[in-house]
Amino acid sequence: MIIFDLVIDLFFTLYSSLGFGTKEYKIQTKMEKLGEEYPNMLQCYQHNQRIFETDDNLAELVLSLNLKSVVEKKKFVSLVNQRFKDYT
Numbered sequence: 001m002i003i004f005d006l007v008i009d010l011f012f013t014l015y016s017s018l019g020f021g022t023k024e025y026k027i028q029t030k031m032e033k034l035g036e037e038y039p040n041m042l043q044c045y046q047h048n049q050r051i052f053e054t055d056d057n058l059a060e061l062v063l064s065l066n067l068k069s070v071v072e073k074k075k076f077v078s079l080v081n082q083r084f085k086d087y088t
Helices: 002-017 023-037 039-047 049-052 054-062 068-085
Strands: none
Touching: 002 049, 023 054, 023 068, 039 049, 039 068, 049 054, 049 068, 054 068
């Protein structure tokens, strides 16, 4: 049982140290997927990555984004365009 716990701890540590499962990784993944349809959003994210990852409101907005919903994507793009007017 102790060996099993050590293996699980090692797996979790390795998983976390590689960045998978972190908030930043999830945000990056969603923005890359959104960027396939809206390339300007990916560019905006790349230029403002620190803001996307540290601003709690913006990060939550990205994390809660349903990429299967056209309406949600359009609303998200509109909100980001308002915030970062340079990338419209």
